[in-house]
Amino acid sequence: xxxxxxxxxxxTLVDIHTDETDLKLWQRMALLYAFSGARYAPGEMYKAxxxxxxxxxxxxxxxxxDVPKEHIEPxxxxxxxxxxxxxxVQVSDEMVxxxxxxxxxxxxxxxxxxxxxxxxxKGLKEKGCGVYLLTNAQxxxxxxxxxxxxxxxxxxxxxxxSEVGLKKPAPAIFEHLLKTYALDPAECLMxxxxxxxxxxxxxxxxxxxxxxxxxxxxxxxxxLPGTCQEIKALSELL
Numbered sequence: 001x002x003x004x005x006x007x008x009x010x011x012t013l014v015d016i017h018t019d020e021t022d023l024k025l026w027q028r029m030a031l032l033y034a035f036s037g038a039r040y041a042p043g044e045m046y047k048a049x050x051x052x053x054x055x056x057x058x059x060x061x062x063x064x065x066d067v068p069k070e071h072i073e074p075x076x077x078x079x080x081x082x083x084x085x086x087x088x089v090q091v092s093d094e095m096v097x098x099x100x101x102x103x104x105x106x107x108x109x110x111x112x113x114x115x116x117x118x119x120x121x122k123g124l125k126e127k128g129c130g131v132y133l134l135t136n137a138q139x140x141x142x143x144x145x146x147x148x149x150x151x152x153x154x155x156x157x158x159x160x161x162s163e164v165g166l167k168k169p170a171p172a173i174f175e176h177l178l179k180t181y182a183l184d185p186a187e188c189l190m191x192x193x194x195x196x197x198x199x200x201x202x203x204x205x206x207x208x209x210x211x212x213x214x215x216x217x218x219x220x221x222x223x224l225p226g227t228c229q230e231i232k233a234l235s236e237l238l
Contacts, residue, residue, distance in 0.1 A: 008192035009135035011216030013117040018107040025106045038087035052082040071170035073161040076138040100140040116235040123238045133158045136167040157181040168197040195221040
């Protein structure tokens, strides 16, 4: 019997589009940093941003060599702090958080809930089911976005990859959610739009699943494992 529903966020509940390569974004980020004395040319800053991410991933892999590189999720706040430190500028945690949120706001062109997402979550909770979120994301971006779209108080538990240091499809992040909230895999249903990141790892841990294909999904899978079924709309969960 399914008692708990575990949702992916972006591409499953939320339609989002960002562009982190736009020159105007990096021009404005360079200006923001210059206000604190950390002077960058836009192209220089973009390269430093990419290098900081790569460095954090390499450091994490050195600490945990058994973890595949593609499963590591660095905290973006450390990236923005290193961009200040590279120019020998010390700033507060609040300033780093502001830089991250400014970056996200500039890169974001749309974010809205898919049809019935709110209705389905509330409907499942009214039935007495547990509702959880398991997402590959940066908490510095995602927690404010959850608040902005009205989802922040609806989940019984939230696991964000940047806060764990691992991202799907790493089995450990699924295990982290199950252990943290004392969930029985056999009583859980994973809902996601990505076969590789959401459905397969859930199936391997004995979690039932539902696949939904959206415009943010990779190519449509030719098969679905085990007890997984495809749904056309979130409302089919009710």
